[in-house]
Amino acid sequence: MKIAVRYYSRSGNTKALAEAIAKGAGTAALSVDAPEAPIQEPVDLLFLGGALYAYGLDGHVKDFLKTLDKTTVKKAVVFSTSWISRHALELLKKGLADAGIPVETETLYARNKPGAEQLKAAEAFARKYL
Ligand SMILES: Cc1cc2nc3c(=O)[nH]c(=O)nc-3n(C[C@H](O)[C@H](O)[C@H](O)COP(=O)(O)O)c2cc1C
Numbered sequence: 001m002k003i004a005v006r007y008y009s010r011s012g013n014t015k016a017l018a019e020a021i022a023k024g025a026g027t028a029a030l031s032v033d034a035p036e037a038p039i040q041e042p043v044d045l046l047f048l049g050g051a052l053y054a055y056g057l058d059g060h061v062k063d064f065l066k067t068l069d070k071t072t073v074k075k076a077v078v079f080s081t082s083w084i085s086r087h088a089l090e091l092l093k094k095g096l097a098d099a100g101i102p103v104e105t106e107t108l109y110a111r112n113k114p115g116a117e118q119l120k121a122a123e124a125f126a127r128k129y130l
Contacts, residue, residue, distance in 0.1 A: 001044050001045065001129075001130060002041070002042065002043045002044050002045075003025045003026075003027050003043060003044065003045045003046075003047070003126075003129070003130075004027065004030075004039055004043045004045070004046045004047070004073075005018055005021050005022040005025060005027055005028070005029040005030065005046075005047045005049075005126075006018075006029070006030055006031075006032050006037055006039075006046065006047070006048050006049070006064065007029060007030075007031060007032065007047075007048070007049035007050065007079075008031060008032045008033065008049075008050050008051075008058050008060045008061045008064070009031070009049075009050075009051065010051065010053070010058065012113070013051060013081040013110070013112055013113045013114065014049045014050060014051045014079070014080065014081045015029070015031070016113065016114050016119060017049060017079055017081060017108065017110055017114050017118075017119070017122050018047070018049050018079070020114070020118075020119040020120075020122035020123045020126075021047050021049075021079065021108070021122050021123070021125065021126040022047075022126070023123050023126075024122065024123035024124060024125065024126030024127040025047070025126040025127070025129065025130065026130070031060075032060050032061055032063070032064035033060045033064075037064065038064075038067050039067075039068065039069075039072050039073055040072070041072070042071070042072045042073075042074070043072065043073055043074065044074045044075065045074065045075050045076070045077065045129055046068075046073045046075070046076045046077070046101075047076070047077050047078075047079060047126065048061075048064075048076055048077075048078050048079075048092055048096065049078065049079040049080060049081075049092075049108075050080060050088055050091075050092060051080060051081050051082055051088060052080065052082040052083075052085055052087055052088040052091075055085065055087060056091070057088060057091050057092070057095075061092070061095075062095070065092075065095035065096070065098075065099065068096070068099045068101060069099070070099060070100035070101050073099075073101050074101075074102075075101070075102050075103070075104065076096045076101050076102070076103045076104070077103070077104045077106065077107070077108070077129065078092040078093055078096070078103065078104075078107050078108075079107060079108035079109065079122075080092065080107070080108075080109050081109065081110045081111070081112060081113075081114065082109075082111070082112075083111070083112060084111070086107075086109055089107045089109060093107075108122055108125050110122075
């Protein structure tokens, strides 16, 4: 099972969740703007995370969504952090669906900075998919 974890995080909250997911999945979390972020080799599962900014996704995440190809990403799971709204989860799901990539209905969300318990839960969440 090949798993990739990608995220974008301005202030570290979504990054913390991404790193816990990556730990659970036994892989590394990469920011979508890292040079090696584009998915080159086929993956069975992509965890994609982003926060909500002014009710939208960061441009880096939108750009990354445009690079995705359904022939290299079999399935995706989305995660997010925000102050209040879970809307980024829907935006991420829509971006993936528009690329023809099936998305799990189950999502992972934390309000602002995830605490120790939430990070543990994120690890366990990822392990379920192994
Ligand atoms: C400019 C800006 C706009 C934001 N807009 C929203 C918003 O519309 N709704 C919301 O619930 N949270 C909003 N937030 C809160 C962030 O989504 C939240 O702090 C998130 O955890 C940041 O994740 P990051 O540390 O990974 O960048 C906003 C934060 C910033 C800085």
